Amino acid sequence: MFKCYDSPMSQHHVVARFEIAYRACLDDDGKPIGALPEFVEDGELLRRMYRMMVRARAFDAKAVNLQRTGKLGTYPSCLGHEAAHVGVGAAMRPEDVLFTVYREIGTKFWRGVGLLDILLYWGGDERGTLYERTPQDFPFCVPIGSQMAHAAGAALAMQIRGEPRCALAFIGDGGTSQGAFYEAINLAGVKALPLVCVIVNNRWAISVPVTAQSAAQTLAQKAVAAGIPALQVDGNDVLVVYEAVAEALARARSGGGPTVIEALTYRLSDHTTSDDATRYRSAQEVEAARRVEPIARMRNFLSARGLWDGAAEEALRRECSDEIETAVQQYLSTPKQSTDAMFDYLYAQLPPTLRAQREEARRYAAPGH
């Protein structure tokens, strides 16, 4: 230890170096950059990922529309993040546990969370976190960065029990400024936890650009200080996201410890429906980002390989539209919870001191939907 102080070689020498690799499979137009990973032979997997990206985007547009017409609360659009989100979902196993921020509907949909769940949650109803098909996944995490510690804790539980499972945590570029991010990857490194952290660097934390968030050349390199392998990938390339996350999960599952993956993408939408991004960024910048968005390039790739055509596209759009319409109707016709719902899930059993308040809430229950 502390070789730098007592080395006989020289008074000043380098004691640590690092490099961060960048990986991509497809160029901006969806053409392979080099040799593609083996899994691209699985045409059905590629189509599933594409379909899920389209589904997420179609749902997203509908959700924004519902908010604009007063039928949904504030909603954070995922426009432009579809590859980063869906690639992660596809790489995970059902028994892994997902910890998100609040934008990752592509990952949640892949894991079986329903459209109705997402609508209920942003529509102000806690029942949108029930996640019947993925019962261990955490709900959205609004306090930025705090989900990292939960993911580390879940990974620690898996390690203690010797289970071949992983925790996967998303975080944003802004989130990597939080102490919870450093604390969690530090723990993951020191205990070699089965944790994969995906930083979705969409360049903007509301109005603060990533250049004002950190002076680091990459966000991935923050993991170096925690002793964790890290890499950067093209987050608009679903193939490389899938490949990098699958590799990291496989390593974590076999006891090889955590990985941090920085996925470079761009938030094409406002931060949320309450935000107006024209106040702080130029139309030219957004337009340039739109030209490299993830869905068109994946469609180009699939078409070039003969895995997709116009008829398939049309059928998919129709299918998404029908599914979304059904979910919206269910959402709009779901009655609000009774006032008891405020009290019934505070504790396993309602403390006696709260009974009178539950009664009071019943008496003064607000009318309406």
Added chain:
Amino acid sequence: MAKMTMVEAINMAHAWEMARDPSVVVLGEDVGINGGVFRATVGLQQRFGKQRVQDTPLAEGLIAGTAVGLAAQGLRPVAEIQFMGFIYPALDQIASHMARLRNRTRGRLTCPLVMRMPHGGGIHAPEHHSESLEALLCHHPGLQVVCPSSPARAYGLLLAAIRSPDPVLFLEPVRLYRFARQEVADDGQALPLGRCFVLREGSDLTLVTWGAMTVDSLKAAEQLAAEGVSCEVLDVGTLSPIDFDAILDSVVKTGRLVVVHEAARNCGVGAEIAATVAEHALYDLLAPIRRVTGYDTIMPLYRLEHDYIPGVARIVDAVRAAMAE
């Protein structure tokens, strides 16, 4: 039965429950080979192994958030925060997640965990090591805040806390860690959460208190008995959710209330108790409610700490004043 200190009883409760329930794990700073700075976890790592008793990096927010993740995965973490004055970085996890996870998932994910921490002053500790911050925690629905006042109650309440389906913040009065030895049966019997303990029965006035202030309150009651004043002393035990029925029953019986706590007065738990008694039992009162508390000042460095912490004299005077109304 063995006579033991509170810190030994706390250690014994850990050991009992870890032997009984393999899902119980211990985490915190220095809880492993060192056995915790107060030795509350001494010997546990040797007995139960390094997987079940883990030292963490030095980050309280991480300890709290990791405990949330462990608990949601079905383990029962018992996490130690080294001193209550260091709870602030953990408050985001405690308030935003630990307290809310059951509610925000409609019961799908839960947090059966315990966060233990030394509470209060009186042991000549450095700055930030003597704080009484229970009010910060009691303000958050979804949490249980427990403060034992004897070795036996520490043993029984800690067992109950570890077995509870919901998170418990377990505040251990440092002044009582090695204050007195008491016979404690190592029988795995939990004491009830959410109940007051009657430490002394009386008919003229109710002293409501908790933690280390129970000792001073009992001394005051003893002294006042010699003056012919009969005090009932209630140890609140669980500060949230609080057992108001027991407090109200006692106050209705005696007609007078003095609340005693070490924490600062402003927005303290004593204010909630006084307000609740005023709402429900004002016409049973024979005298105004009084509070004997720490001052609304910064907890001083230790040369003044016994000037800050309420002592027997202040309690006796408050009781006398209430009796004189």
